[in-house]
Amino acid sequence: MPVLVRFWGVRGSIPTPGRATYRYGGNTACVELDVDGTTLVCDAGTGARELGVELMGRKGPLHVHWFFSHMHWDHIQGFPFFTPVYVPGHRFTIYGTRDGDTRFARLLSGQMRSAYFPVDFSELRGNIEAADLGPTMEREIDGVTVRCFEQHHPGLSYGYAFEKDGVKVVYSTDNEIDMMLRDPEQPLRDPGALRDVPADLVDFCRDAALLICDAQYRDEDYPMRVGWGHPRATTTVDLAIRAGVKQLALFHHDPMHSDEEVEELVAACRARAEAHGSDLFIFAAREGFTLRADLPHRPG
């Protein structure tokens, strides 16, 4: 059973077109999961426009299950440019979190008022419905178990775990894990030591085949950006090590980081995993990459 993960946008905060970010891409957050033909999408940053182009080429009426980390611009701006929502016959389910939570569907329509955008939400011809994940923030969709986790971010954000037949993919962006550490001073006192990431977050990511996780800041960036809602990449590595994750995709690349700087960050993260004796595989999420989470990630 193939579990495909497609990266349509991997940049954080604001789109960054241009040469310096050509390899990893400048579009903001949008990741598609294709589990045995069920389409689940995380966020609708500017990468969603290109996803829309691709989906228009697929056969039959679409049903897209859409999950949102939160409503900051870099996670919603692609939605009004996502062509399939203008086409009758396609269906879009916008999930909130707990019982009766329809915030995300309402906020998405809010960015389509005339002062912001020329087309009103009511003019969308696709069938757009709001749903939620129920009282336990867990729900099954076509045999895929979806779980939701509350994260540390200005105004709150949510992470999602998707699991089918033992293959688990976690999407966790815009989460300042460093603010959740039991001892926030530890990374400064002893930078090399494995950090005390909260147990419930570790459990949420436990044994994931693929963890797509906010890794915006280098250690040297972070002290000037405490409280901005993003972690040190090295803390993200520690979360993945503790959770026994197989592959970690560094995500939500800083708009100031060039391709070379993203690669330097990957190298630093790999060195850290190795120093802790972990065989976690780390790479930088990249626009235009499709992975199969259900297959082994090493040759042989």
Added chain:
Amino acid sequence: MDGKVIFARTEMTDISVLPQRLFTRPHLFQVVAGEAMPRNITLGDGKVTIGRGSDCGMRLLSSDLSRKHATLERTRRGYLLSDLESRNGVFVNEVRIESALLRDGDTIQLGNMQIVYHEGS
């Protein structure tokens, strides 16, 4: 204005006699490791199958490649490399991919072969 010429004619080289390669570099696969090296393969338009089978548009004689290992397709977003359910996978910069849009300098691993993708102009 009375239509007089306001720019002067200058001596120019006749560009049509210069070799084409001065102006465009082709997109290339450079085989850097494996049985089929050293070798440069010029990439064209359309879609080709990569493998050791005789019916492959890009035939690479390497024992641990599948008969039909991958496809390479030129799209409006760049060259798209896709795994064809090969036995031992397709890797781009060490990441096992189902498909990937290639970018200049990417290292592709197919079996024991290593190929560097050079984006032309």
